[in-house]
């Protein structure tokens with residue numbers, strides 16, 4: 598038996614597709630939206646549509662940005678010879694918050710995971726290799742998470758890059774194993790960056 602109208606069911610279904618949203622939360626969100634004033638609902642749905650329509654990958658580092666080249670890559674005061682490789686834009690933001698990293702980034706948008714069937718071609722690795730061959734890069738700092746996937750990715754990248762004679766380092770293991778970079782405080786992040794070891 599259907600308890601709700603098909604419109605409500607559809608809304609619940611859409612919410613339940615979001616990460617971390619179970620059936621109960623999806624229902625709660627759907628009813629919350631239905632109780633919101635129309636202008637707020639409009640503003641929420643516009644924000645989603647506008648973000649999706651205007652946000653793109655930076656042509657250089659592949660972070661999410663609303664410009665062709667992101668502000669970090671555009672900044673002449675950054676050290677463009679040092680690239681920090683991170684798994685996603687949230688990790689980039691975590692390092693940016695420390696305000697101490699002066700290089701540029703490369704965002705992989707994932708990590709290699711044989712278990713989940715995610716291979717090197719499924720993340721922005723070719724793009725990283727292209728940057729390394731085309732630009733004058735002195736150091737690549739691998740700041741993937743210390744999960745199994747993050748470590749696998751770090752090893753893979755190091756094997757790819759080292760033959761090119763470029764210094765490759767890995768952030769120190771001050772970052773707890775399995776810890777997501779974005780949840781780690783700035784002091785720990787800085788320590789991990791400063792204590793990085795050459796691979």
Ligand code: ZN
Pocket residue numbers: 655656657658659660666667668669670671
């Ligand atoms: Zn960029």
